[in-house]
Amino acid sequence: MIDTNFYSLKISNITKETEDTVSISFDVDPTLSSKFDFIPGQYLTLKAMINGEDIRRSYSISSGKGEGLKVAVKQIQKGVFSTYANQELKVGQEMEVMPPTGNFVLKNQGNGSISVFVAAGSGITPVLSMVKETLSNTNQTAVLIYGNKNMNSVIYKAEIEKLMDTYGDRLQMNYVISRDDSYDGLKGRINVEIVKTVTESINKSEISGVYLCGPEDMVKNTSTEFEFMGVPKDKIHFELFFVAESEEAKEAESNLATGTSRVTMIIDDEEFEFELAMNGPTILEAGAEAGADLPFGCKGGVCCTCKAKVMEGKAKMIQNYALDPDEVEQGFILTCQSHPESDNLVVSFDEY
Numbered sequence: 001m002i003d004t005n006f007y008s009l010k011i012s013n014i015t016k017e018t019e020d021t022v023s024i025s026f027d028v029d030p031t032l033s034s035k036f037d038f039i040p041g042q043y044l045t046l047k048a049m050i051n052g053e054d055i056r057r058s059y060s061i062s063s064g065k066g067e068g069l070k071v072a073v074k075q076i077q078k079g080v081f082s083t084y085a086n087q088e089l090k091v092g093q094e095m096e097v098m099p100p101t102g103n104f105v106l107k108n109q110g111n112g113s114i115s116v117f118v119a120a121g122s123g124i125t126p127v128l129s130m131v132k133e134t135l136s137n138t139n140q141t142a143v144l145i146y147g148n149k150n151m152n153s154v155i156y157k158a159e160i161e162k163l164m165d166t167y168g169d170r171l172q173m174n175y176v177i178s179r180d181d182s183y184d185g186l187k188g189r190i191n192v193e194i195v196k197t198v199t200e201s202i203n204k205s206e207i208s209g210v211y212l213c214g215p216e217d218m219v220k221n222t223s224t225e226f227e228f229m230g231v232p233k234d235k236i237h238f239e240l241f242f243v244a245e246s247e248e249a250k251e252a253e254s255n256l257a258t259g260t261s262r263v264t265m266i267i268d269d270e271e272f273e274f275e276l277a278m279n280g281p282t283i284l285e286a287g288a289e290a291g292a293d294l295p296f297g298c299k300g301g302v303c304c305t306c307k308a309k310v311m312e313g314k315a316k317m318i319q320n321y322a323l324d325p326d327e328v329e330q331g332f333i334l335t336c337q338s339h340p341e342s343d344n345l346v347v348s349f350d351e352y
Contacts, residue, residue: 002352004267004295004305006047006096007032009069014091017155021074021122022086023062026097028069036069038100040129041211041239044071045098045297045305050084057081058297058305060125060213060239061100062156064132072155074122098295103304103324104213104239106130112208113139116199118222120147120190120214124155126239127213135167140208142167145198147176147190147214151183174198190218192225204230212238240302240321252318261313261340265292266348276340283308283315283347284335294335294349301337308335309351313342 009032013025028036043060059071073085089095104126106115115134119127124146134142148154154175163171176190177183186194210226212219219238226236256279265272265287274290276283284306287294297305301319310331315338323332335347 002101003035003099004349006045006098007035008094009036009097011089011091011093011095012068014089017072017157018074018153020086020153021072021155022089023070023072023156024085024089025063025068025070026095035099036097038065038069039105040065040133041105041126042100042102043126043297043303044069044100045295045303046071046081046085047096047098048081048084050080053080055081055084056297058102058303060102060104060129062125062128064129064136067132072122072125074155098305101305102126102239103322103327104211104237106133106209106211107237108208108235112206114141114143114202114206115208116143116145116202116210116226118145118190118195118210118212118214118218120218121153122155123213123239125213127211128156128159130211131163131171135163135170141170141172143172143174143198143202145174145176145190145194147178147218149178150180151175151177172198190214190222192221195222195225199229207231207235210236212236213240216240252316256316256339257341259343261342262344263287263340264312264344264346265290265294265308266311266346266350267292267294269350278340280339282336283333283338283340283345287335287347296336299336301334304334306335307332308347308349309333311346311348311351313340313345315339315345315347316341 009026012027015023017023038061043058045058047056062072063070073082075082075086117127131142134140176186178189223236259278261276263276272290272292276286295305297303302321304322315333317333318337
């Protein structure tokens with residue numbers, strides 16, 4: 001069972017990676033080391049009280065195995081947590097952190113010699129951890145396509161250059177710069193043509209996996225191109241940091257069932273019961289209102305921090321960018337995106 005409790009970790013280092021991004025390293029007490037062991041690609045959920053409000057955000061782990069625990073936080077306009085992290089956090093401060101979780105991890109490493117990674121902006125954070133893990137296997141080559149506005153906005157540039165020096169041709173690095181006419185390399189935003197150019201000489205049968213992290217349009221377009229190249233769909237994996245509500249989601253919300261459901265929510269072996277309008281608040285919102293201390297992160301269907309399993313009844317998800325098809329088949333839902341569709345609904349956070 002995934003541990004959804006928060007633990008107090010001390011900030012050991014804060015590094016200014018770019019003008020608007022800091023990396024934050026944590027000390028993990030030896031008694032908590034097993035809880036904070038991670039698979040490259042997973043993320044941490046951080047919690048802080050900011051202006052009297054409980055704010056939680058999920059950030060991918062960028063460190064490799066054996067390098068400690070580190071995340072990067074890019075400040076976004078009007079971002080409450082990201083502004084706090086970039087401007088107020090101090091070394092030595094304690095922060096509440098949930099143990100690692102997430103499905104965007106390396107797979108199929110034994111079924112090919114090449115792993116292809118495509119990232120844009122802060123999408124490099126989980127990808128960097130996976131690149132390091134790939135390179136630790138002497139039989140593997142990592143191809144990295146990384147898009148930014150200019151070279152000054154490249155997060156973890158020094159770490160990437162160190163990897164290039166250490167691993168030579170086993171790391172095929174491809175920067176893509178969109179807003180610097182003086183840059184002598186791949187230019188523009190990452191698109192199908194750039195992917196074709198970079199992968200032209202690669203034997204597609206040697207690809208063990210493709211990992212995409214960045215804006216929704218980039219992920220969708222490049223994913224389709226890799227499929228067109230002949231890469232099996234089950235070898236293409238992605239994570240989105242943010243998505244706008246789609247037209248399909250808006251339509252799904254407008255077609256929610258009517259009526260009232262009796263919801264039973266199970267977390268840490270404790271049950272919460274409440275009535276919930278099928279076209280009302282989400283299951284996550286209603287459960288929190290009923291007094292349950294529920295795990296959550298993005299509240300946008302992108303992370304899977306609020307994942308739970310439907311034990312009885314039916315629920316409808318508005319958006320899902322985190323759960324694999326087999327997890328949905330098994331009855332798992334993202335509670336931040338779900339509404340009841342049956343008179344009785346039993347949802348458990350304790351089933352994994």
